[in-house]
Amino acid sequence: MYETFEDRSSTFLVLELCSGGELFDKIVEQGSLSEVEAAFVLQDILRAVHYMHENHVAHRDLKPENFLFCTKGPIDEDNLLKLIDFGIACECKPNTILKEVVGTPFYVAPQVIVKKYDLMCDLWSCGVIMYALLSGSVPFNGNSDSEVLKKVREGIVRYGSEWSRVSEDAKSLVKNLLTRNPKDRCTAQEALEHDWIKLHAPRATNKLQDDLVDSLSAFRRKNRLKQAALSIVASEIDDEQIRHLRETFTALDANGDGLLTYIEIKTGALKAGLEVPAELEELFEGDRDAVIDYTEFLAATLDLRNHLSDDIVRVAFGMFDLDGNGKIAAKDISKVFTDLRGTERNLQSEDIINKYSSEQDGALDYEDFHKMLRSERSPEAQDEVPVDRFSLLTTGAVDLTTGSSSDATRT
Numbered sequence: 001m002y003e004t005f006e007d008r009s010s011t012f013l014v015l016e017l018c019s020g021g022e023l024f025d026k027i028v029e030q031g032s033l034s035e036v037e038a039a040f041v042l043q044d045i046l047r048a049v050h051y052m053h054e055n056h057v058a059h060r061d062l063k064p065e066n067f068l069f070c071t072k073g074p075i076d077e078d079n080l081l082k083l084i085d086f087g088i089a090c091e092c093k094p095n096t097i098l099k100e101v102v103g104t105p106f107y108v109a110p111q112v113i114v115k116k117y118d119l120m121c122d123l124w125s126c127g128v129i130m131y132a133l134l135s136g137s138v139p140f141n142g143n144s145d146s147e148v149l150k151k152v153r154e155g156i157v158r159y160g161s162e163w164s165r166v167s168e169d170a171k172s173l174v175k176n177l178l179t180r181n182p183k184d185r186c187t188a189q190e191a192l193e194h195d196w197i198k199l200h201a202p203r204a205t206n207k208l209q210d211d212l213v214d215s216l217s218a219f220r221r222k223n224r225l226k227q228a229a230l231s232i233v234a235s236e237i238d239d240e241q242i243r244h245l246r247e248t249f250t251a252l253d254a255n256g257d258g259l260l261t262y263i264e265i266k267t268g269a270l271k272a273g274l275e276v277p278a279e280l281e282e283l284f285e286g287d288r289d290a291v292i293d294y295t296e297f298l299a300a301t302l303d304l305r306n307h308l309s310d311d312i313v314r315v316a317f318g319m320f321d322l323d324g325n326g327k328i329a330a331k332d333i334s335k336v337f338t339d340l341r342g343t344e345r346n347l348q349s350e351d352i353i354n355k356y357s358s359e360q361d362g363a364l365d366y367e368d369f370h371k372m373l374r375s376e377r378s379p380e381a382q383d384e385v386p387v388d389r390f391s392l393l394t395t396g397a398v399d400l401t402t403g404s405s406s407d408a409t410r411t
Contacts, residue, residue, distance in 0.1 A: 001013055001014065001015055001016075002014045002015065016082075018070050018082055018084075019069075019070070019071055020068060020069025020071045020073070020079060021069060022064060022066075022067065023041065023064040023065070023069070023081065024063070024065045026064075026069075026075065035134070035167060035170055037074075037075040038130065038133040038170070039197060040075050040076060040077060041067075041075060041081060041129075041133060042126070042129075042130055042173075042191075042197060043192070043197055043256075044067075044080065044081035045062070045067065045083070045126055045129065046126060046188050046191050046197070046256070047256045047257075047258065048082075048083040049062070049122050049123070049126060049188040050187075050189055050192060050255075050257050051259075052089075052122070053119050053122070053187070056091055056093045056094075056119075057089055057090070057091060057092065058090055058091075058092040058098065058118070058121065058122055059086065059089045059122050059125075060088050060089060060090065060098075060102050060121060060122070061085060061087070061102070061103050061104060061125075062083075062107060062126060062129065063104050063106070063107045063128075063129065064129060064132065066083060066084050067081050067082065067083055068082050068084055069081055070082060070239050071240075078240075078243060080246070088100075088102045088103070092118055092119050096118060097116055098112075098117050098118060098121075099115040099116065100115075101113065101115060103121075103125075105140075105145045105149050105152065106138045106148060107128045107129070107138075108121070108125070108149070109121040109152075109182070110152055110153050110154075110155045110180055111124075113149055117182070118182070120182035120185050120187075121182075123182075123191070124177065124178065124182075124185065126177050126188075126191070127174055127177025127178035128140075130170075130173065130177060131174055131178065134163075134166050134170060134174070135160070135166075136162070155180035157175075159171070169194070169195050169196035169199070170196050172195075172196065173186075173194045173196045173197070176190075176191070176194070189255055189256065192255070192256040193255075226372055226373065228319075228320075229317075229319075229320070229369070229373060230299035230300075230316075231295050231296065231298075231299045232315065232319055233299065233312050233313070233315075234295055234298035235295065237298075237312070242298055245297070245298055248301075249294055249297050249298075251268065252264050252265055252268040254267065254268075258293060258294055259291040259292065259293055260291060260292040260293075261289075261290075261291055262288045263288075313366075313370050313373060314366070316369075316373070317366055317369045320333065320369075322335075326366065327364065327365055328363060328364040328365075328369060329353075330349035330350050330353050331349070333349035333352055333353070352364075356368045356369075356371060356372045
């Protein structure tokens with residue numbers, strides 16, 4: 001969700017536009033998909049589920065209608081699949097037992113019907129989706145919801161003659177997902193590591209920029225306002241423009257959880273034959289357990305010369321201009337620093353104001369804000385370097401699978 005508006009009778013939600021339509025429509029249109037296409041789809045689905053489950057969230061309504069393609073066109077690595085509709089999603093921490101009977105009959109897990117389930121209900125739904133992707137039909141069907149639910153509760157999955165054309169790897173994974181006992185069902189991470197996903201799905205172009213860690217390290221040194229603002233900038237940029245960065249992130253994200261760890265970045269750099277820079281230590285600030293999420297990664301590695309348009313900067317500025325008066329005050333910036341105590345928030349906010357305010361009037365106007373975004377370092381750093389004097393993306397990208405160098409154009 002990007003924005004909200006209200007009038008006397010309604011609230012309007014401005015959501016991301018995914019013009020590619022529902023996955024369900026693809027299945028209906030094609031009847032079934034090739035295994036390569038299905039593996040692309042399942043990889044995206046499982047990454048989303050893995051990320052949710054790592055954050056103790058159960059979606060509870062996974063189905064093809066709730067996955068949208070970013071763009072029209074064929075199913076491939078460039079057409080990202082996104083998960084929507086979290087209306088009945090809920091928190092589900094370890095050892096939590098959920099009891100609400102919710103979901104869509106065709107895709108709901110047997111344990112949901114008996115009112116005793118957990119996060120693993122989502123993996124059953126993934127299995128049903130995979131079954132549909134490969135066969136063009138769902139494993140449990142009927143003339144009414146009650147008939148469907150009765151078959152789901154029994155949990156007996158039948159594989160007809162159409163499955164004779166499906167590889168043994170695919171059959172193995174779908175059976176691991178459609179295992180009636182959730183204790184025996186594979187997790188999202190286990191599914192992502194299955195041979196069918198790893199060997200049959202063409203992976204993204206595994207390329208890593210030489211200065212990737214440097215860029216991330218520089219981003220961690222920026223002030224918190226700038227980090228938040230650049231994250232907004234990243235969310236406003238079209239997926240096609242950041243495809244190369246997404247491919248790099250995917251290549252580094254070894255376990256597919258949507259987070260980069262110290263070990264993953266270091267291992268990726270070594271695998272690509274790159275020297276691990278000293279900035280890697282600074283990047284994680286002595287905390288080897290720290291992680292970098294996808295949005296932070298994008299914000300850290302964007303080439304601001306190409307992406308920092310006036311329209312996008314104004315969107316970011318508006319997020320912090322709480323009063324709509326064309327000024328960002330210290331109290332507005334303070335809201336960004338939610339992990340610090342009140343007095344420390346105000347002091348850091350005032351430091352940022354003092355550093356970048358041209359009028360020295362206790363606030364940042366649009367030009368001050370724009371200047372801050374175009375500077376490389378934090379207010380504490382000396383010798384501020386304008387963004388046009390450095391490159392966040394370089395040539396000489398390296399294939400992570402082979403370690404070989406290749407020429408790369410600037411994204």
